[in-house]
Amino acid sequence: MSAPERLTKRNAIRRENERVILAAAEKVFAEAGFGGATMQLIADMAGLPKANLHYYFATKEELYRKVVQQIFEIWLHAADVFDNAPGPVEGIGAYIDAKMEISRRHPFGSKVWASEVMHGAPVIQDYLETTLRDWTEGRARVIQRWVDEGKMAPVDPRHLLYMLWATTQHYADFGHQIETLNGGKPLSDRQWKAAKDSVKTIILRGIAAVPS
Amino acid sequence: MSAPERLTKRNAIRRENERVILAAAEKVFAEAGFGGATMQLIADMAGLPKANLHYYFATKEELYRKVVQQIFEIWLHAADVFDNAPGPVEGIGAYIDAKMEISRRHPFGSKVWASEVMHGAPVIQDYLETTLRDWTEGRARVIQRWVDEGKMAPVDPRHLLYMLWATTQHYADFGHQIETLNGGKPLSDRQWKAAKDSVKTIILRGIAAVPS
DNA sequence: TCGTTTTCTGACCGTATGGTCAGGGTCGAG
DNA sequence: CTCGACCCTGACCATACGGTCAGAAAACGA
The missing domain is CATH 1.10.10.60 (Homeodomain-like)
Known part of the structure; x- marks a missing residue:
């Protein structure tokens, strides 16, 4: 206490x-x-x-560790939408929205996390093996249930999750590249909405999600 | 000369x-x-x-620059499959195959590139603004043509390209995370094939690509 | 007010790093 | 064989970095 x-x-x-x-x-x-x-x-x-x-x-390491923990917490909470959703359209749709919003609001944290993982997760390996692993297995079960209930096409839940992470975080981690290809200007409100819609449309159609 | x-x-x-x-x-x-x-x-x-x-x-910078250039060259060549394809199923399908193969064979280069871009591309900004920009516009036109010809759903070509980059490179850049979630073991041949198939299936269905 | 705890900081230290250089070794052309 | 060009490397240097510390200043509780 x-x-x-x-x-x-x-x-x-x-x-x-x-x-x-x-x-x-x-x-x-x-x-x-x-x-x-x-x-x-x-x-x-x-x-x-x-x-x-x-x-x-x-120490520098202690400060760094705190920074990494922060973004991890934010991501974990973003997945709350996943749980009580009746089906993939609501659950995965809302998850994409939430993660895209985080990429927009917390681009630095996302990059720090990416960097940490890319370098072999020297300071947060324990998180990967405990919290993240449990989290992943839980959501994979939810997705598998949706598949079994015929609410979406039979896709490998793991690879679907990787795809969700990759596509949403890309807008933070590779934001500089996207900005350069956008004529050097940051994405506007309208463009962020278009990005969100593109990701959601392609993925939800890609898994043949049927509305509940 | x-x-x-x-x-x-x-x-x-x-x-x-x-x-x-x-x-x-x-x-x-x-x-x-x-x-x-x-x-x-x-x-x-x-x-x-x-x-x-x-x-x-x-200098260290010169050595680093050469490393970044190497992976960039490899990626550029991987897109050759894009050009003479009759439609999205062949073109994008082959592109995904090629990029997944590169993620598997050159994970280090992919990470170096990702790191460079994440840090604001301090040494290869000129490449982004010239070669990469031209490349992207060219492929975006190809995709737009396929859309206009009714060979796929009307999606924003840019965001589709970002999705292709994100999903394929994720298997290299976040390989450590994937490995950890795979019980600490690297993906087997079979698992790599499943990854490829998952990505291709979801994306090709996601853009409603029709076989030529 | 007074003694104690917490906050703050300039000056300092040992170490590790990128880079240099003089000099020795090796190769190839003529 | 000879000489010039290229290859190699141990020892060295200046700098920048993470971290320490003694002591001043501020806040607090009584």
């Missing part, structure tokens, strides 16, 4: 500084990678002296 | 060393990122003294 946090000025300062540091770290890790990021750069972006970072986060 | 390369022992040595160095660099850059990779690590993996690397490649 942790003691209930009182609303003192000290607690406010601590919370605010941790927030600022984590936001700066997320951006710097995303743009430079773990190895390329420096505590000095993060400190400058957070507007704090470097030594102050080490007061809140003992 | 470059002089025709004679088959002397010197040329053989140079070519072999450059090959070994590039292979080692590709792996190290993929596993550690540009910032995390060290010339010493690459040298060790190549079995050469560090100073020797600097004899063939003046």
